[in-house]
Amino acid sequence: MTTVYDGALPILATDMHGESPERISELLADGFLPPEGDLLTAVNTFLFRTGGRTVLVDAGAGTSLGPGTGHLLENLRAAGVSPELVDDVLITHLHPDHAFGLVTAGGEAAFPSATVHLSALDAQHWLNDAAAAEGVHAQIHRWAAQALTPYRARGRFSTFAYGEQPVRGVTSVDLHGHTPGHSGYLVSGDGERLLLWGDTMHSHTVQLRAPHVAMDIDSDRPGARAARMRILDEIRMRGWVVGGAHLPFPGIGRIRFRQGEARWVPAPYRPLECA
Numbered sequence: 001m002t003t004v005y006d007g008a009l010p011i012l013a014t015d016m017h018g019e020s021p022e023r024i025s026e027l028l029a030d031g032f033l034p035p036e037g038d039l040l041t042a043v044n045t046f047l048f049r050t051g052g053r054t055v056l057v058d059a060g061a062g063t064s065l066g067p068g069t070g071h072l073l074e075n076l077r078a079a080g081v082s083p084e085l086v087d088d089v090l091i092t093h094l095h096p097d098h099a100f101g102l103v104t105a106g107g108e109a110a111f112p113s114a115t116v117h118l119s120a121l122d123a124q125h126w127l128n129d130a131a132a133a134e135g136v137h138a139q140i141h142r143w144a145a146q147a148l149t150p151y152r153a154r155g156r157f158s159t160f161a162y163g164e165q166p167v168r169g170v171t172s173v174d175l176h177g178h179t180p181g182h183s184g185y186l187v188s189g190d191g192e193r194l195l196l197w198g199d200t201m202h203s204h205t206v207q208l209r210a211p212h213v214a215m216d217i218d219s220d221r222p223g224a225r226a227a228r229m230r231i232l233d234e235i236r237m238r239g240w241v242v243g244g245a246h247l248p249f250p251g252i253g254r255i256r257f258r259q260g261e262a263r264w265v266p267a268p269y270r271p272l273e274c275a
């Protein structure tokens with residue numbers, strides 16, 4: 001599993017709901033973060049090989065969110081993988097920091113050989129329910145449609161239901177709430193299972209200790225909260241390794257549950273053995 005860094009974006013305390021501002025400041029301070037939040041929260045994407053295919057989970061922000069993000073393609077090349085070699089892109093949800101990197105600045109497919117996979121529920125919402133959207137959500141609908149245009153035009157866009165395997169060996173997991181079709185991906189290897197999530201947590205510093213804290217951008221705050229609680233429970237029971245789009249780069253580790261509190265334990269860097 002290789003984490004490919006797309007950049008960093010601000011996750012602001014003022015966008016967090018469900019706790020008093022004082023409590024949120026306190027939780028941030030415990031993580032040595034300023035009261036404003038984490039202004040340089042990572043945007044991670046995940047690359048791996050399975051069943052002879054090269055798979056990318058999420059595509060970064062592309063040109064949607066300014067120069068702090070959108071570095072996936074250069075970092076992918078630095079990791080020795082040309083974008084043409086990617087066979088499948090699994091998208092966790094259609095927010096721009098996860099999907100707009102599917103297209104170049106000119107609107108071409110950034111991954112010309114790839115099929116893009118997305119939950120049917122997210123596709124239904126972001127591609128078909130645009131008329132009722134306002135403000136930032138209207139902009140997200142436009143970005144979502146643009147990101148998928150070249151793939152849909154070439155028949156390289158595919159949707160799935162939760163529990164299905166969009167790529168053999170990779171099972172989609174229901175994490176809806178943050179968006180109507182927000183998905184995780186469960187990957188098996190070396191006797192362990194790794195759950196990759198998109199926006200189940202924006203600020204692990206706050207939301208691991210206060211998982212009821214929801215974000216402004218959540219489509220459905222109670223749903224997002226319920227999904228986070230449910231998946232944390234499942235991770236605790238099953239001992240899954242976790243990879244998160246906004247966990248600190250490289251964003252892979254475990255969660256230690258002790259005395260009712262959860263703590264992030266990043267996987268240590270280890271030398272890469274080249275085959």
Ligand SMILES: [Zn+2]
Pocket residue numbers: 095097098198199245246
């Ligand atoms: Zn995100």
